[in-house]
Amino acid sequence: MADLFELDVFQAYATYATVVILKMMLMGPLTAYFRMTRGAFSNEEDVRGKSEEQKKKLLRSHPDVERVRRCHQNDLENIIPFVIIGLLYSLTAPDISTALIYFRVFAASRICHTLAYILPLPQPSRALAWMTGMVVTFCMAFRVLTVALHL
Amino acid sequence: MADLFELDVFQAYATYATVVILKMMLMGPLTAYFRMTRGAFSNEEDVRGKSEEQKKKLLRSHPDVERVRRCHQNDLENIIPFVIIGLLYSLTAPDISTALIYFRVFAASRICHTLAYILPLPQPSRALAWMTGMVVTFCMAFRVLTVALHL
Amino acid sequence: MADLFELDVFQAYATYATVVILKMMLMGPLTAYFRMTRGAFSNEEDVRGKSEEQKKKLLRSHPDVERVRRCHQNDLENIIPFVIIGLLYSLTAPDISTALIYFRVFAASRICHTLAYILPLPQPSRALAWMTGMVVTFCMAFRVLTVALHL
Numbered sequence A, B, C: 001m002a003d004l005f006e007l008d009v010f011q012a013y014a015t016y017a018t019v020v021i022l023k024m025m026l027m028g029p030l031t032a033y034f035r036m037t038r039g040a041f042s043n044e045e046d047v048r049g050k051s052e053e054q055k056k057k058l059l060r061s062h063p064d065v066e067r068v069r070r071c072h073q074n075d076l077e078n079i080i081p082f083v084i085i086g087l088l089y090s091l092t093a094p095d096i097s098t099a100l101i102y103f104r105v106f107a108a109s110r111i112c113h114t115l116a117y118i119l120p121l122p123q124p125s126r127a128l129a130w131m132t133g134m135v136v137t138f139c140m141a142f143r144v145l146t147v148a149l150h151l
Helices: A002-006 A008-038 A052-058 A063-090 A096-118 A125-148 B002-006 B008-038 B052-058 B063-090 B096-118 B125-148 C002-006 C008-025 C027-038 C052-058 C063-090 C096-118 C125-148
Strands: none
Touching: A002 A008, A008 A063, A008 A096, A008 C063, A008 C125, A063 A096, A063 A125, A063 B008, A063 B063, A063 C063, A096 A125, A125 B008, B002 B008, B008 B063, B008 B096, B063 B096, B063 B125, B063 C008, B063 C027, B063 C063, B096 B125, B125 C008, B125 C027, C002 C008, C008 C027, C008 C063, C008 C096, C027 C063, C063 C096, C063 C125, C096 C125
């Protein structure tokens, strides 16, 4: 069954799916980094061994941490649908050149979205990056429904 | 490998998986719509070009926005497990009529859940819709484990 | 196409993917249980039929509920990437013994993570469990990229 990987489209899909998921996973360590540098924790056990007064100061939310978490949440809401719809799409035997355009545009849009969210860049850069990614996923979903429709 | 799509069960799976994921993705634009009509934003850059006083008023949370976000979160927590377990399930060569019942009940339960959450409808409509979807996913997971168990 | 399930690696993948997703899904009912025993709800319609004064008391957040929700969120952020990368990984025809080590370590790390979060256990138990799971997913992603790279 490793012959799925003999298909160009499936190779491309696996590459871009892995890249965008790795990008999404990097938001976890980034949140941890901001929590530690900004001193903003959620759990009592994360600040043990400090004085009571310091604990109260450290158990808070911080704008930078919340920003990374919103970015991570947006990744979950957009990258996972892309990866699942993309898997079905790449099994519909699409044209490799069209597929590569979809995958590349989506990966680029999510990297732009993350930069626009974290730096942050002025709007509408973030909104445009978000919408570009959504449009790609909708296009792939349209093809899946065209090929597979069985209600 | 496009021959996966020659299987009735896989066609049905692809159709319903795409439908529920599109439903989930629509919560994103719906959140944006509520943010704009209710005037409730999270990011400084989303309200640039306003006076300082107006900014403070717009950077807030609003019950309607929070409601859509909770609904979206519930979708992530339930639709993604369905889609992944459903993929494995549809590869176990199940009966097409059973599979169609599972997929249809799940899709219907999630559409009811969204309506019950957003309108909102009185409880226990939302709770029942949520539980129906979970039971479907558990049934499919049971079959996957019966066929595949290899610890 | 059910012949995917004739592969040892795919059987093992299906088993562990189902197990960790079921674990993740159990956080939903656990949240509901804490909401009811702690009396902490988010939606007006969840507390209908109570007096106005009681409603105000019940529509609040509670530390135990928030803890379970953070644990659930962390599951979404880590288990779903594992399941998707793991699917691609198990299609690269890896050694069954290596694959079983990865799958078992990941499943164990997430069960430890949940226990460390909910009980809670003193740090760094939770941090170590989280990092162990991430390392497994990164190792599998590395193999997928080695086999499939097609940019």
